[in-house]
Amino acid sequence: MSVAPLPEREHGLHLLRQMLLVRRFEEKCVELYSAAKIRGFMHLYIGEEAVAAGVMEAIEPEDAVVATYREHGHALVRGISAGAIMAEMYGKVEGCSRGRGGSMHLFDAATRFYGGNAIVGGGLPLALGLALADKRAGRERVTACFFGDGAVAEGEFHESMNLAALWGLPVLFLCENNLYAMGTAIGRYESETDLALKAASYEMPAWAVDGMDVIAVEAAARKAAAEARLGGTPCFLELRTYRFRAHSMYDPDLYRPKEEIERWKQHDPIAALSERLEAAGLLSAEDSAEIERAVAEEIEAAIAFAEAGTLEPVEDLKRFVYWEGAEI
Ligand SMILES: Cc1ncc(C[n+]2csc(CCOP(=O)(O)OP(=O)(O)O)c2C)c(N)n1
Ligand SMILES: [Mg+2]
Numbered sequence: 001m002s003v004a005p006l007p008e009r010e011h012g013l014h015l016l017r018q019m020l021l022v023r024r025f026e027e028k029c030v031e032l033y034s035a036a037k038i039r040g041f042m043h044l045y046i047g048e049e050a051v052a053a054g055v056m057e058a059i060e061p062e063d064a065v066v067a068t069y070r071e072h073g074h075a076l077v078r079g080i081s082a083g084a085i086m087a088e089m090y091g092k093v094e095g096c097s098r099g100r101g102g103s104m105h106l107f108d109a110a111t112r113f114y115g116g117n118a119i120v121g122g123g124l125p126l127a128l129g130l131a132l133a134d135k136r137a138g139r140e141r142v143t144a145c146f147f148g149d150g151a152v153a154e155g156e157f158h159e160s161m162n163l164a165a166l167w168g169l170p171v172l173f174l175c176e177n178n179l180y181a182m183g184t185a186i187g188r189y190e191s192e193t194d195l196a197l198k199a200a201s202y203e204m205p206a207w208a209v210d211g212m213d214v215i216a217v218e219a220a221a222r223k224a225a226a227e228a229r230l231g232g233t234p235c236f237l238e239l240r241t242y243r244f245r246a247h248s249m250y251d252p253d254l255y256r257p258k259e260e261i262e263r264w265k266q267h268d269p270i271a272a273l274s275e276r277l278e279a280a281g282l283l284s285a286e287d288s289a290e291i292e293r294a295v296a297e298e299i300e301a302a303i304a305f306a307e308a309g310t311l312e313p314v315e316d317l318k319r320f321v322y323w324e325g326a327e328i
Pocket of ligand 1: 070118119120121147148149150151152176178180181182247
């Protein structure tokens with residue numbers, strides 16, 4: 001049970017809706033993938049929704065966001081339209097990356113959403129550059145950088161943490177610790193599995209948060225964002241979470257005990273928030289039905305938008321591709 005106090009009813013319902021939008025959107029993506037409407041690599045965030053939903057409440061529209069290939073949820077709660085995301089999944093020109101990025105490379109300059117990065121750890125130096133630019137221009141902004149536990153074993157993680165602390169860059173390092181990097185459990189690739197402890201050695205505030213509790217995530221992210229924005233220091237949050245689905249659509253998920261998955265499902269972030277709101281008299285059955293209905297409507301509209309979209313004509317394929325001698 002969360003110790004973080006419940007927010008006002010409107011805010012509680014908003015958080016619930018955000019998480020549900022991500023969950024239902026991705027459930028639809030699974031169906032569309034099976035129907036070959038969506039192709040290529042696809043990684044689902046189901047089970048981890050509280051992380052993106054909580055953090056996004058704590059940052060401002062002018063702040064920047066950098067995410068990984070498991071980023072549908074981040075993009076949705078950041079405010080990129082479900083239609084632009086679905087069209088991108090379909091590979092349509094109306095997609096947020098013109099259909100050229102697909103599931104792993106969602107991008108939207110308007111919301112300062114800088115990907116969608118397929119390289120493990122690759123987003124961290126990018127986040128540093130964004131934060132450095134803001135700092136040098138005297139803008140009081142933060143860069144929220146999401147990455148997985150697997151990235152902590154990469155050199156880029158350590159170089160980025162070191163420089164961010166040394167230069168006082170306002171980066172929120174948001175480590176989504178779901179205990180696995182593809183099929184490898186964290187204890188098999190990390191010498192120190194307490195990731196907040198590891199991060200603290202870089203001389204920045206670092207702490208662990210229950211990543212299945214959206215209210216706790218939001219509270220922690222608000223604290224970290226305030227430290228970064230006003231204190232000019234990076235902060236590290238280890239968000240302890242779990243993916244309910246396999247790593248990607250091609251993963252038979254044979255490396256985790258079924259009981260472990262079932263145990264984590266008992267901490268489903270959406271059910272947990274619903275139950276708390278209900279128990280406090282802030283959520284009725286009618287409210288839940290209305291949220292489900294509105295979310296379903298938004299997703300249906302997104303699918304219709306993607307279906308009606310256009311595939312890039314073959315003669316345009318070389319546009320935006322640069323090589324020596326290219327006509328730009
Ligand atoms: C530099 C690099 N090495 C390897 C891969 C292959 N790869 C893709 S996802 C992944 C696991 C990453 O795990 P984690 O960072 O914990 O994120 P999660 O998938 O659990 O969200 C790996 C090794 C890659 N994309 N980039
Ligand atoms: Mg992981």
